[in-house]
Amino acid sequence: MLNVTLLGSGGGMPMPDRFLSSLLIKFASRKILIDCGEGTQVAMRKYKSGFKSLDIICLTHDHGDHIFGLPGLLSTIGNSGRTDPITIMGPVGIKRIIEGMMVAIPFLPFDLDIVECTGSSFSIHMVSQKLRVKKTYLETNDNKVNDNNYYNIADNNISTNDTDNTSLVLSILELDHSSPCLGYSFYLPRRPKFNPEKALEAKIPVKYWSRLQKGQVVMDNKRTYHPSMVRGKERKGIKLSYIVDTRPTADIPDFIHESDLFICEGTYGDSDDMKKAIKNKHMTFAESAQLASLGKTKELWLTHFSPAMDKPEQYMDNARQIFVKTVLGYDGLSKSLQFPES
Amino acid sequence: MLNVTLLGSGGGMPMPDRFLSSLLIKFASRKILIDCGEGTQVAMRKYKSGFKSLDIICLTHDHGDHIFGLPGLLSTIGNSGRTDPITIMGPVGIKRIIEGMMVAIPFLPFDLDIVECTGSSFSIHMVSQKLRVKKTYLETNDNKVNDNNYYNIADNNISTNDTDNTSLVLSILELDHSSPCLGYSFYLPRRPKFNPEKALEAKIPVKYWSRLQKGQVVMDNKRTYHPSMVRGKERKGIKLSYIVDTRPTADIPDFIHESDLFICEGTYGDSDDMKKAIKNKHMTFAESAQLASLGKTKELWLTHFSPAMDKPEQYMDNARQIFVKTVLGYDGLSKSLQFPES
Numbered sequence: 001m002l003n004v005t006l007l008g009s010g011g012g013m014p015m016p017d018r019f020l021s022s023l024l025i026k027f028a029s030r031k032i033l034i035d036c037g038e039g040t041q042v043a044m045r046k047y048k049s050g051f052k053s054l055d056i057i058c059l060t061h062d063h064g065d066h067i068f069g070l071p072g073l074l075s076t077i078g079n080s081g082r083t084d085p086i087t088i089m090g091p092v093g094i095k096r097i098i099e100g101m102m103v104a105i106p107f108l109p110f111d112l113d114i115v116e117c118t119g120s121s122f123s124i125h126m127v128s129q130k131l132r133v134k135k136t137y138l139e140t141n142d143n144k145v146n147d148n149n150y151y152n153i154a155d156n157n158i159s160t161n162d163t164d165n166t167s168l169v170l171s172i173l174e175l176d177h178s179s180p181c182l183g184y185s186f187y188l189p190r191r192p193k194f195n196p197e198k199a200l201e202a203k204i205p206v207k208y209w210s211r212l213q214k215g216q217v218v219m220d221n222k223r224t225y226h227p228s229m230v231r232g233k234e235r236k237g238i239k240l241s242y243i244v245d246t247r248p249t250a251d252i253p254d255f256i257h258e259s260d261l262f263i264c265e266g267t268y269g270d271s272d273d274m275k276k277a278i279k280n281k282h283m284t285f286a287e288s289a290q291l292a293s294l295g296k297t298k299e300l301w302l303t304h305f306s307p308a309m310d311k312p313e314q315y316m317d318n319a320r321q322i323f324v325k326t327v328l329g330y331d332g333l334s335k336s337l338q339f340p341e342s
Numbered sequence: 343m344l345n346v347t348l349l350g351s352g353g354g355m356p357m358p359d360r361f362l363s364s365l366l367i368k369f370a371s372r373k374i375l376i377d378c379g380e381g382t383q384v385a386m387r388k389y390k391s392g393f394k395s396l397d398i399i400c401l402t403h404d405h406g407d408h409i410f411g412l413p414g415l416l417s418t419i420g421n422s423g424r425t426d427p428i429t430i431m432g433p434v435g436i437k438r439i440i441e442g443m444m445v446a447i448p449f450l451p452f453d454l455d456i457v458e459c460t461g462s463s464f465s466i467h468m469v470s471q472k473l474r475v476k477k478t479y480l481e482t483n484d485n486k487v488n489d490n491n492y493y494n495i496a497d498n499n500i501s502t503n504d505t506d507n508t509s510l511v512l513s514i515l516e517l518d519h520s521s522p523c524l525g526y527s528f529y530l531p532r533r534p535k536f537n538p539e540k541a542l543e544a545k546i547p548v549k550y551w552s553r554l555q556k557g558q559v560v561m562d563n564k565r566t567y568h569p570s571m572v573r574g575k576e577r578k579g580i581k582l583s584y585i586v587d588t589r590p591t592a593d594i595p596d597f598i599h600e601s602d603l604f605i606c607e608g609t610y611g612d613s614d615d616m617k618k619a620i621k622n623k624h625m626t627f628a629e630s631a632q633l634a635s636l637g638k639t640k641e642l643w644l645t646h647f648s649p650a651m652d653k654p655e656q657y658m659d660n661a662r663q664i665f666v667k668t669v670l671g672y673d674g675l676s677k678s679l680q681f682p683e684s
Contacts (some may be wrong), residue, residue: 014381039381040383044356064446072410075406097445101442103438104406104442106442
């Protein structure tokens with residue numbers, strides 16, 4: 001399960017009644033944050049998110065409304081007693097910016113592991129009860145694909161199977177903004193359903209069924225047993241995508257394809273503001289809805305509203321005429337994304 | 343007149359219902375800000391302060407709860423269309439910290455004039471309808487003192503008289519905190535009352551009275567006329583002092599002497615927390631009240647409350663038993679400091 005909370009829904013400047021866009025993802029009792037504008041720590045406190053269990057911060061880009069809350073948040077996390085490292089991901093160049101801002105914090109009781117994303121695929125794993133990011137390489141080995149072990153982790157200490165649903169696939173897309181900007185997509189794979197008929201037919205000893213269904217390869221003195229021997233057909237997992245601060249790009253529909261939840265900027269509600277959107281490298285509600293539709297997503301949340309837009313709700317028809325399942329984001333909007341019963 | 347607004351009253355961390363301590367001073371239609379923690383720009387917006395006319399930012403020290411709002415505020419001021427430079431004052435070492443934080447702002451449409459305060463006396467003048475800071479040197483010349491021209495400004499373009507009540511004396515005091523920290527005091531001098539009997543007795547032509555009363559020295563082909571020839575006895579001006587993040591020091595009572603308003607940290611309300619106060623280099627309500635009393639101030643505002651202190655009001659007796667005119671600071675508390683009628 002992924003639990004998501006939109007900590008803020010504003011763009012550009014923090015406002016008294018609207019925090020800056022950022023998203024908190026709760027996963028397996030740990031947390032991932034996307035973007036950290038000024039006031040994000042206040043929003044986290046308001047929505048009772050807690051600080052100590054935040055393991056990963058994904059930054060879309062280096063503009064102030066997405067990063068100026070970082071020094072304060074990290075200081076507060078430091079005061080929470082955390083000593084485990086925090087991974088910060090962002091586009092190339094982000095390390096220099098973060099290190100500059102950190103000059104005002106002479107000491108943090110934990111390390112920062114800053115990853116400038118040059119590849120497009122990563123995975124997130126539970127290691128010692130903390131979430132860790134690893135760069136991944138797509139496998140072409142069919143068996144591995146069948147076993148749902150899509151990724152080969154560089155660190156051998158990390159289990160590659162999804163035995164306890166504590167691994168996420170993290171994909172990254174370069175966007176089209178006035179500064180290098182990344183879109184993020186999280187995929188929580190789901191095990192294929194257990195198929196006892198198949199297991200019986202292949203004469204798999206019952207004592208191995210559970211381990212095989214959990215994705216482990218089992219060997220005894222007779223045979224090697226693969227998970228595919230007890231598993232039925234593949235099942236779709238949960239997909240969450242987050243795209244802000246960009247013009248629409250041709251790659252976005254594929255990137256967000258079949259997302260259960262697509263969170264997307266809607267800086268301008270009025271479609272007549274498209275010229276402004278083009279100039280400032282943002283999107284209108286209608287453009288975001290068009291992407292949601294092309295990507296066959298299940299639900300769209302609009303966020304990152306221009307501070308000049310007092311009442312974004314008055315423009316919702318511009319989105320809903322194109323994509324019915326559009327929700328107007330607001331500070332504190334929250335949802336649990338769960339596997340459907342099947 | 344000085345109009346002051348406490349933008350926030352919290353210390354340590356910004357909270358959903360309490361912004362971080364900072365003070366906005368409106369003076370002659372321009373603005374001076376003391377401290378700028380995360381969220382200060384939001385508080386300024388909430389209390390409708392406006393951004394463009396902010397000329398001077400005084401930072402007490404480099405701790406995050408006093409400076410992390412700076413990059414966001416400066417960006418927002420940049421968006422307001424300001425092109426005139428902004429002066430930032432702070433203790434020695436602040437320049438490196440500010441420049442580090444500024445790495446995330448590749449362009450500001452105005453210059454930052456960062457002053458690391460090595461002296462103790464400055465003056466603030468209206469130059470081209472903006473407030474500017476100048477380092478000052480105390481004069482010993484009696485005539486000048488009598489003429490109320492206490493300061494000799496290095497820049498000859500700046501008028502040294504108080505003809506239009508648009509000059510302030512800014513004094514600075516080194517405090518006792520875990521990082522170099524400054525207290526600030528602002529003094530708005532008041533002209534002595536006009537004394538027509540004295541002017542008549544000294545046979546001053548009536549046509550010179552107004553200029554002399556405004557502080558100008560007038561010469562004609564007969565005599566040189568000094569302001570003291572038409573002015574009565576000296577009158578006290580308006581004094582505002584701001585002291586946060588320190589233990590009590592022996593210098594503070596003199597520094598805040600006879601302040602009309604003394605704004606002071608009260609990190610801990612409970613006098614039993616004095617051990618914590620000593621360890622963390624802060625003060626209890628009782629200690630702040632003792633300073634207010636020793637300094638013969640007219641009114642004390644407590645601020646910079648520990649985030650662990652839910653209800654600071656329950657400790658107010660600890661201060662009021664020592665200094666009756668203690669006010670519990672709160673976000674948005676505002677007051678106009680005016681010359682008394684006399």
